[in-house]
Structure formats: C-alpha cells, structure tokens
Amino acid sequence: MRSTSSSSREHLSDSHNQGRGHYEDEIIETAAEGSSSTQQYNDRGHPRNPETKRREREHVRAANEVMQVTGVVEDSLAARQKIVQSMNDKNQETFTGLRFMEIGRGVLVGGVWGVMGLRRRVLVW
Numbered sequence: 001m002r003s004t005s006s007s008s009r010e011h012l013s014d015s016h017n018q019g020r021g022h023y024e025d026e027i028i029e030t031a032a033e034g035s036s037s038t039q040q041y042n043d044r045g046h047p048r049n050p051e052t053k054r055r056e057r058e059h060v061r062a063a064n065e066v067m068q069v070t071g072v073v074e075d076s077l078a079a080r081q082k083i084v085q086s087m088n089d090k091n092q093e094t095f096t097g098l099r100f101m102e103i104g105r106g107v108l109v110g111g112v113w114g115v116m117g118l119r120r121r122v123l124v125w
Contacts, residue, residue: 042048067073074082 040048040050064073068075
C-alpha cells in the first residue's frame with residue numbers, strides 16, 4: 001500500500017507542482033512558438049510594441065462605440081449639429097423677443113399719446 005500512495009503523491013506533485021495544471025506544458029509550448037518577434041525600440045531607446053499599440057487603439061475604439069450606443073458620449077458631428085441648432089433657436093428667440101419689445105414700445109407710446117389727447121379733450125370741456 002505504501003508504494004501505491006507514494007506513486008500517487010509523485011503523480012500529484014508532478015502534475016500540480018506549484019499550482020500548475022497538467023495542461024500547462026501545452027500552453028507554454030504554444031506560447032513559445034507564437035512569440036518569435038524581437039523587441040523593438042524607438043529613437044530614444046524605449047521599448048515599443050506596434051501590436052500592443054494596435055490592440056490598445058482597437059480597445060479604445062470599441063469602448064468609444066459602446067459609450068456612444070449607451071448614450072454616455074455623443075458623436076462629434078451630431079454634437080456640432082446640436083450646437084448649431086441651439087444657436088439658431090437662440091437667435092430666433094432673441095429676434096422674436098426684440099420684435100415684441102418694439103411692438104410693445106409702439107403700443108406704449110401710442111397709448112400715452114392717446115391718453116394725453118383724451119385728457120386734454122376732457123379738460124377742455
């Protein structure tokens with residue numbers, strides 16, 4: 001019995017050594033085959049990875065699309081059109097308000113002159 005338990009311990013310690021699973025050898029071999037590129041550096045000597053930059057741009061683009069769909073952010077063209085429409089509405093309201101002020105001023109002046117004329121007629125009698 002002792003030999004069976006010691007062989008199972010060896011098997012367990014081999015397959016799960018330091019928290020590793022029995023498929024890890026396959027994963028390490030696959031990863032080693034795929035990473036055949038050399039490290040690249042920019043003009044200052046800093047490491048750069050164009051694949052990582054491409055993935056980051058795709059990730060940001062995807063996040064922006066999700067935020068547009070959910071309504072967190074708006075499309076810049078739609079936002080500009082909304083601002084232009086708002087400015088046009090504000091200008092139209094201002095124009096209409098100034099027109100009403102002119103009409104009111106005319107009615108006030110005409111009313112005052114009319115009341116003054118009526119008052120003079122009444123006082124003449």
